[in-house]
Amino acid sequence: MRNKATLIYNDLLQKIEQEVYPLGSYLPSENQLCELYGISRETGRKALASLAENGYIQKIRGKGSLVIEHRQYEFPVSGIVSYQELAHQLGIQTRNEVVGFNPNAQLPAHRFTIVEPTVTVAPVTAIKRVRVINGEPAIIDKDYLLKSVVPTIPKTAAETSLYAYLEGQLGLQIAYATKEITMEPANEEDREYLQLDKGAYMAVVRSMTSLADARPFQYTESRHRADKFRFRDFARRQKRG
Amino acid sequence: MRNKATLIYNDLLQKIEQEVYPLGSYLPSENQLCELYGISRETGRKALASLAENGYIQKIRGKGSLVIEHRQYEFPVSGIVSYQELAHQLGIQTRNEVVGFNPNAQLPAHRFTIVEPTVTVAPVTAIKRVRVINGEPAIIDKDYLLKSVVPTIPKTAAETSLYAYLEGQLGLQIAYATKEITMEPANEEDREYLQLDKGAYMAVVRSMTSLADARPFQYTESRHRADKFRFRDFARRQKRG
DNA sequence: TTTGACAGCTTGTCTAAACAAGTTTATAGT
DNA sequence: ACTATAAACTTGTTTAGACAAGCTGTCAAA
Numbered sequence: 001m002r003n004k005a006t007l008i009y010n011d012l013l014q015k016i017e018q019e020v021y022p023l024g025s026y027l028p029s030e031n032q033l034c035e036l037y038g039i040s041r042e043t044g045r046k047a048l049a050s051l052a053e054n055g056y057i058q059k060i061r062g063k064g065s066l067v068i069e070h071r072q073y074e075f076p077v078s079g080i081v082s083y084q085e086l087a088h089q090l091g092i093q094t095r096n097e098v099v100g101f102n103p104n105a106q107l108p109a110h111r112f113t114i115v116e117p118t119v120t121v122a123p124v125t126a127i128k129r130v131r132v133i134n135g136e137p138a139i140i141d142k143d144y145l146l147k148s149v150v151p152t153i154p155k156t157a158a159e160t161s162l163y164a165y166l167e168g169q170l171g172l173q174i175a176y177a178t179k180e181i182t183m184e185p186a187n188e189e190d191r192e193y194l195q196l197d198k199g200a201y202m203a204v205v206r207s208m209t210s211l212a213d214a215r216p217f218q219y220t221e222s223r224h225r226a227d228k229f230r231f232r233d234f235a236r237r238q239k240r241g
Numbered sequence: 242m243r244n245k246a247t248l249i250y251n252d253l254l255q256k257i258e259q260e261v262y263p264l265g266s267y268l269p270s271e272n273q274l275c276e277l278y279g280i281s282r283e284t285g286r287k288a289l290a291s292l293a294e295n296g297y298i299q300k301i302r303g304k305g306s307l308v309i310e311h312r313q314y315e316f317p318v319s320g321i322v323s324y325q326e327l328a329h330q331l332g333i334q335t336r337n338e339v340v341g342f343n344p345n346a347q348l349p350a351h352r353f354t355i356v357e358p359t360v361t362v363a364p365v366t367a368i369k370r371v372r373v374i375n376g377e378p379a380i381i382d383k384d385y386l387l388k389s390v391v392p393t394i395p396k397t398a399a400e401t402s403l404y405a406y407l408e409g410q411l412g413l414q415i416a417y418a419t420k421e422i423t424m425e426p427a428n429e430e431d432r433e434y435l436q437l438d439k440g441a442y443m444a445v446v447r448s449m450t451s452l453a454d455a456r457p458f459q460y461t462e463s464r465h466r467a468d469k470f471r472f473r474d475f476a477r478r479q480k481r482g
Numbered sequence: 483t484t485t486g487a488c489a490g491c492t493t494g495t496c497t498a499a500a501c502a503a504g505t506t507t508a509t510a511g512t
Numbered sequence: 513a514c515t516a517t518a519a520a521c522t523t524g525t526t527t528a529g530a531c532a533a534g535c536t537g538t539c540a541a542a
Binding site for chain 2: 042053055058060066068069070078079080174175176177178179180181182183199201203210212213214226227229230231232233234235236237238
């Protein structure tokens with residue numbers, strides 16, 4: 001990372017995870033961080049603010065930055081993390097089956113709001129994948145990527161990691177996403193690919209992902225077996241005036 | 242709110258929602274904000290950073306702060322918002338039935354980790370409530386509040402708003418929470434209170450809420466009818482070094 | 483017409499300083 | 513032994529300034 005605050009954030013985070021700063025202990029004070037890293041106080045404070053934001057510490061005035069219990073990475077996580085990144089972090093035995101690949105599909109464009117408001121249908125690349133975890137098919141991912149942003153996608157990228165291709169090869173800057181989680185009855189496709197009984201339920205995560213320049217480019221529908229689904233979140237209470 | 246950044250955050254947020262700054266437009270530049278509000282640039286930047294964090298704007302270098310589509314408040318929301326606050330914001334017709342109130346209950350203390358690690362059981366006040374939305378019972382909330390933090394809770398507080406009592410009456414500063422969402426088959430209690438068939442599924446949200454001094458004080462199990470459940474989230478991608 | 487350089491905007495990063503306010507500890511006085 | 517005060521820590525807020533880097537339009541040169 002280029003900026004100092006992120007470097008310090010990563011360093012402190014690593015030391016929290018390695019229990020150099022264990023649960024219930026205090027991080028070095030802001031002034032100590034200045035000396036330790038050779039930075040100004042505000043720079044250190046930015047790193048601490050991010051740690052607090054993500055649930056690793058709680059800042060207490062007059063005392064310091066307390067290391068608190070944070071959510072471990074579970075599957076699937078909140079945040080934008082690609083499946084491959086996640087599986088790697090967790091050491092999960094996983095396989096990726098591309099069961100559909102259509103480089104010339106169409107999608108109603110009302111989903112991609114700001115971009116092309118006049119066009120009613122947008123050309124997309126459609127990818128359908130089944131995630132097999134420990135030998136059991138658990139998730140169906142349906143991705144639709146705007147061809148105006150990503151003209152071509154090699155099938156091998158879908159088989160390995162889509163994000164590695166988008167960020168690494170194409171240099172796209174993936175910035176943010178909105179997600180919606182609902183519970184829905186399994187449809188025929190679900191039952192077929194995931195070998196489920198009738199009456200089974202699915203956790204469905206629909207998300208729109210956008211680039212740093214605010215162009216939405218990817219719509220995803222991720223359908224999870226109910227019994228395999230878990231979502232963890234950390235939230236801070238906002239005080240409104 | 243006391244600090245300027247929060248004041249400006251609230252003011253900008255209001256103007257975004259009232260479409261003074263509509264979707265797709267740019268907020269005043271940072272230097273303009275300085276003049277508009279009579280503040281320094283860093284103070285304005287803190288307000289903008291919070292707006293970006295919560296998904297209202299996307300900052301684009303060289304251009305400005307673009308107003309992007311943000312999640313409307315849906316039910317239930319991410320974040321820590323009390324049921325009453327939420328229902329009020331949404332104008333939902335809602336009723337609150339306290340179906341259980343035990344001021345002398347016990348709960349395994351391993352949930353409240355840092356506080357009392359040696360004690361195996363913690364004294365809590367147990368509250369069970371059914372949320373009735375538009376005449377239909379939709380949610381069962383089971384709350385357990387540590388008596389070491391909140392010694393007594395009037396039953397009327399449970400009938401109206403628990404958070405209003407904790408923050409308003411007792412002056413407690415509720416700071417953060419970790420949540421976990423899973424899908425589980427409905428149990429007998431669910432079926433009884435929510436009038437469900439056998440084989441019905443529930444969305445279960447378990448959460449631990451803590452104060453500003455990092456003391457966890459509340460464990461909640463919120464059980465939602467599957468067909469009424471929806472969770473919306475906004476996430477930014479983190480770049481790791 | 484096209485190209486290229488540049489000025490003037492924008493946000494991003496970083497620093498140094500000052501003061502307010504909450505916590506802890508040492509100390510002096512009772 | 514107890515208490516009140518003060519000093520020395522902590523984080524919280526705010527400012528002013530500097531320079532880097534990305535975007536856009538202007539204007540002059542080719």
